[in-house]
Amino acid sequence: MKAVALLIPVLLLGACSFMPGSTQAPEATLADLQPIDLPDPGGELPSVSLAQLADIYQQVLLVTDDPAVKLQVVQRLAGLEMLQAEERLVQAETPEPYFDEAIVLYQNLLETTTGADDDRLLYQLSKAYDLGGDTENSRLVLERLSREHPQSDHYIEAEFRVAETHFSAGNYREAELAYARVIERGDDSAYYANALYMHGWSQFKQDRYRASIDSFSLALDLLVPADNQLQALDPGNRELALDCFRVLAVVFSYLDGPQTIASVYDTLGVRDYQALLYQHLGELYRKQQRYRDSAETYKAFNALYPDSVYAHEFQIGVIEIYKAGGFPNLVIEEKQFYVAVYGVAEDYWLGSEATVRDAIGPQLKLFIEELATHYHALAQAQVDEDGDDGKQAAALYAEAGKYYELYISSFADDERVPDMGFLLAESRFEAGDVHGAIDVYEWVAYEYPEFEFAADAGYSAILGYERLLELAAEADREGLRRDKIDGQMHYAEMFSADPRATLVLSDAGSALFDLSEYQRAIIVATTLIQWQPLPAEEIVIPAWLVIAHSYFELEDYPPAEQAYQQALARLPGSDKRHPEVLERLAATVYLQGEAAALAGNHQLAADHFSRVIALAPGASIRVQAQFDAAGHYTALGDFAEANRLLVDFRQRFADHALSGDIAAKLAHNYEQLGHWQQAALELDTMLLKEAEPERKRQLLYLAAELYDKADLSSTAILRYRSYAHEWPEPMSVRLEAMNRLGELYAQEGQQAKRQFWLRKLMAAHDSASKQSARSLYLAAFAASELAEDEYSCFETIRLRFPLKRSLKKKNEAMQGALLAYRKAYDYGVAEFSTLATFQMGEIYQNLVESLMASERPGKLDELALEQYEILLEEQTYPFEEKAIAIHQSNARRSWDGLYDEWVQSSFAALAALSPARYAKSELVVRYSEEIY
Secondary structure (H helix, E strand, O other): OHHHHHHHHHHOOOOOOOOOOOOOOOOOOHHHOOOOOOOOOOOOOOOOOHHHHHHHHHHHHHHOOOHHHHHHHHHHHHHHHHHHHHHHHHHOOOOOOOOHHHHHHHHHHHHHOOOOOHHHHHHHHHHHHHHOOOHHHHHHHHHHHHHHOOOOOOHHHHHHHHHHHHHHOOOHHHHHHHHHHHHHOOOOOOOHHHHHHHHHHHHHHOOOHHHHHHHHHHHHHHHOOOOOOHHHOOHHHHHHHHHHHHHHHHHHHHOOOHHHHHHHHHHHOOOOOHHHHHHHHHHHHHHOOOHHHHHHHHHHHHHHOOOOOOHHHHHHHHHHHHHHHOOHHHHHHHHHHHHHHHOOOOHHHHOOOHHHHHHHHHHHHHHHHHHHHHHHHHHHHHHHHHOOOOHHHHHHHHHHHHHHHHHHHHOOOOOOHHHHHHHHHHHHHHHOOHHHHHHHHHHHHHHOOOOOOHHHHHHHHHHHHHHHHHHOOHHHHHHHHHHHHHHHHHHHOOOOOOOOHHHHHHHHHHHHHHOOOHHHHHHHHHHHHOOOOOOOHHHHHHHHHHHHHHHHHOOOHHHHHHHHHHHHHHOOOOOOOHHHHHHHHHHHHHHHHHHHHHOOOHHHHHHHHHHHHHHOOOOOOHHHHHHHHHHHHHHHOOHHHHHHHHHHHHHHOOOOHHHHHHHHHHHHHHHHHOOHHHHHHHHHHHHHHOOOHHHHHHHHHHHHHHHHHOOOHHHHHHHHHHHHHHOOOOHHHHHHHHHHHHHHHHHHOOHHHHHHHHHHHHHHHHHOOOOOHHHHHHHHHHHHHHHHHHHHHHHHOOOOOOHHHHHHHHHHHHHHHHHHHHHHHHOOOHHHHHHHHHHHHHHHHHHHHHHHOOOOOOOOOHHHHHHHHHHHHHHHHHHHHHHHHHHHHHHHHHHHOOOOHHHHHHHHHHHHHOHHHHOOHHHHHHHHHHHO
């Protein structure tokens, strides 16, 4: 009995409540341990109207004495009143003072408090005034907001609204100042562009025209795209830009017109849209029938920017303006200027894009023909007036001929070229230039045999030579005859019996190639290589080269390659042309590879690039070919061949710029081959050279993953650990690294390090400003793993007599395990919440079993021992009830459709703890049916 008396205080040892935040009493009893409190599932919140919500806040005001709470409630009431007033305003049919009460509430709030929220209150008060129709007070409040809260998020909008109010009221100076304050805040606000635009208008309205130009220009800087295509803008911005141009045109017309534009932008800096300023000003003058001013505006722009893409259009504008104004002589002068400046041989044309040339071409055709026809008609009219002299008529014919010739040289492929050529020949002949006429007649005859007057042209050429012979002195006759023979040989080119044909054709082929007439050069050279009997190598080799070069320029590379091969087969190795031809052969094969690559044929591309290496290993293009071949083998999935080429490339061309990309490509290919360690080593190489932080972060994590896949745990741990320490963001990747560190340390048996990273993972998630479902899951998993460690520690503690010491230790371990599982439970992840609930029930049940299995006092008689056992059972009963209650809470989750492993385990535990209730088969079936 004495031993029983000693046992009772031991059994009454205390333990901490398992709820978070409680502390352990020094001598608490087992009875002090409280059952677990589980959160009740929440239901859907009922919806309430604004009026009901306002009533609720009014009731809160009646029951609270806390000034802070009252202030917050009044703010809520003001906001609700504002919302209700807006609803009434929308639904109203007649104007009413809907916002008076909201105004009073906001005024009272502003009088009773001065806090960080005052700017919002002022903003709402201004809005209430504005919606209530009191624009003056709305403006005054906004000015107060700007004055007292210059750092407020509402500052820019407030200043903009103040400016709008002033502008509408005609207070342009005040509007200008307010818009300027908006502009001062920078270009990242939604009001910046409009503020610039209205700032300009405010200055314009004050007759400050020069100042307004700056503001409108800044607005255009924001609005006008680089290509000046206003139609690409949305309608609002397009209209805003157009209005800026319109008002600037008016401003410049008030000042010195185009001279003002030039001087202003000399100061402000040239703008891409400057042409549009001249265009709008010119159009304004034209509408005002100020034709000369309009024309001079366009010409002023062209004088300043002769190379502009608008220059040719502006010159057309000048011509149209003079037409509209009735100035025919000026029209002729400006057409001549157009042809002289924008012709196909002029710098403007040569420096223009295809789209600009496409626009200029039709105008050039029209103007050149019109000018030629004009002077031709004048020459014909002048013949009778000149009499025998004919000098003035000759000069006019020469002028007409100049334009016919210009048409031909400008539009060699045009269908009217033969007509123009025939007229050119006539003009030259009438002007006394018989040599020039012969040249043109021959050209028309032999280049256009289907031309209606081709035979006449040929005959006229012969007559021309005869005319020259008739007039020439004896000393000049030999030269003229040679010229005539040359003309005849030109005719005879079609006849193979001519002994000089091959030489003529060889020279013609070379000349045609030099003129970039590649197809004709190929025809002439092909005729030579097919000539019978075969000409000498001195003619055949250049012919093959003409064919090869021509096909190369036409980007028809297979026949070019064949022609280069033929030329190389005939060229001695000592020939100085040999290296150059070999380079061209390599380039031809390489370009075939490029064409295959563009067509998406990786196999053919790889084959061509590999052929470059085989055909011309010393060619300069071989380096790029080998690099590209590796890329296409990679695309084909032949990673081994790609890597062979890349490794060879890095060894052979270590100093080449392309070697810098080799490591990344090798890493990718090794990864595709499953050679994880080699891939990781390449990433390490890249990491050492990488300077860009984000790229370093990605490389480090990828290297860790690859070492992980290669089962190199120690190296993987080093990389993951470096990543977790060095890169807190993005959090999701860091958490994955921490999680993997926990797993790897677990595999290595380093539990302390495993626990360290699990705790770091939880802390990272808990402190994160933006948490994700994945981070929540990982944190819950980590908490569950740590709780499992606590549980294992608790479970291993055995209760020995005397119980006081071992029971205290057991209780401390139990509290640690309970708190750890509570942490896992609180994350709210179903998988770990059910596990945590089950394990907490098991903790209590383990305590019961440990107590019942604890060491008994050795000196108790039978009766005392029986009493000891009874007392022990009585003391363990509450903990068994706690275990049952916890498992019941877990089992009830099945009612909501959650029936996982741990809910099932709780059912099994309940069957053992309370068999009378839970060990019935029909009950289990019923739960199963409810779940499904």
